[in-house]
Every structure is written in C-alpha cells, then in structure tokens.
Amino acid sequence: xxxxxxTKGRQRIDTSKRREREEDRLVTFSKRRTGLYKKGxxxxxxxxxxxxILVFSPSGKPFSFGHPNIEVIAxxxxxxxxxxxxxxxxxxxxxxxxxxxxxxxKLTIVSDEGEDEKERGMKLAQMAKVRQxxxxxxxxxxxxxxxxxxxxxxxxxxxxxxxxxxxxxLIDSQVVGTYN
Numbered sequence: 001x002x003x004x005x006x007t008k009g010r011q012r013i014d015t016s017k018r019r020e021r022e023e024d025r026l027v028t029f030s031k032r033r034t035g036l037y038k039k040g041x042x043x044x045x046x047x048x049x050x051x052x053i054l055v056f057s058p059s060g061k062p063f064s065f066g067h068p069n070i071e072v073i074a075x076x077x078x079x080x081x082x083x084x085x086x087x088x089x090x091x092x093x094x095x096x097x098x099x100x101x102x103x104x105x106k107l108t109i110v111s112d113e114g115e116d117e118k119e120r121g122m123k124l125a126q127m128a129k130v131r132q133x134x135x136x137x138x139x140x141x142x143x144x145x146x147x148x149x150x151x152x153x154x155x156x157x158x159x160x161x162x163x164x165x166x167x168x169x170l171i172d173s174q175v176v177g178t179y180n
Contacts, residue, residue, distance in 0.1 A: 025058050037065045052077070 019025040033055060040051050044067040052073030053065040064070045144152060 022058070029057055033063055040065055041067065050076070 013028075019028055036053060036055070040053055043049060044051050049067075050073060051065070051067050052070055054070075055063050057063065066073045
C-alpha cells in the first residue's frame, strides 16, 4: 500500500448538505449534470421514451438535454405541436378532439354574438337616421313632475343662450369676412 498518495481518491459524498464553496458547487453541478444527462440518454435508449431536462446552474445559466431534441419536447409540453397520429394513443386523441370541440363551440358563440352586434348596430343607425329628422327632444310635458319642470326650464334657457351665442358668432364671422 502506497502512503504517498496525493489525492484522497474516490470517496462517498454527503449529498444532504449544500456545498459551502462556490467552486465546489460549480464542480458538483457540472459532474451531476453530466451524470443526469447520461442516465436520461440510457432511459431514452432502453425504453424508447422522449425526455427533456432543463437545469439552471448556480450562476443562472440554463442547460438542456432532450431526446429527440429539446425543441420537440418543449413544443410538446407547450402543446404547440401535439403528437402526430402515428405516435399517439386513444386517450390523447380523445383529449385533443374534446379540446377542438370546445374551441369550436366558443367560436360559434362568438360568431353568433358578432352577428347580434351587427344587427344591433344596424338598428342604432336606423334610429339615428330617424332622430336626425326630429327635434332634439320631444318630452311629454304633461308627464313632467314638479321637480323635472324647473330643470327642463333651466335646460331650455341654457340651450337658448348657447344657440343665440352661436348665431351671433356666425353673423360676426360673416360680417368680418365681407370686409376682408
């Protein structure tokens, strides 16, 4: 046995506590990440599975492993690119068909609401056209109560004043325009 060893050799590592030194944490992360990728690759090869691993280093840098690749796995997780029919099973097909049916129902409801709004807009446009030909207000004076009558009078006097002011401005602008 050689007592002049410079290293301690391979030893059991206590995994229950955090590494104190940052350099130790980075080395441990790198080695463990490599081991994790190796085990993931073995799982994919032996079982024919798809796998995605995303880890962030202690410094915040992302690392990923994916089989067949990380983009395929990410799309599948985010359901941007669902599984094709040749690789899917009945449960997933039923799930996707149910989701499509629900989206179609929502589309129908929104479409119907859109049609209702178009009809409402047309009716409002017709009402606006009819109102252009009538006076601004046609209150039924007999139906006004003691509170509404003075308010109506004040409103009419104010409207009368505004109309007179506007008429004077128009006359003044025409008189000034004739002298220029």
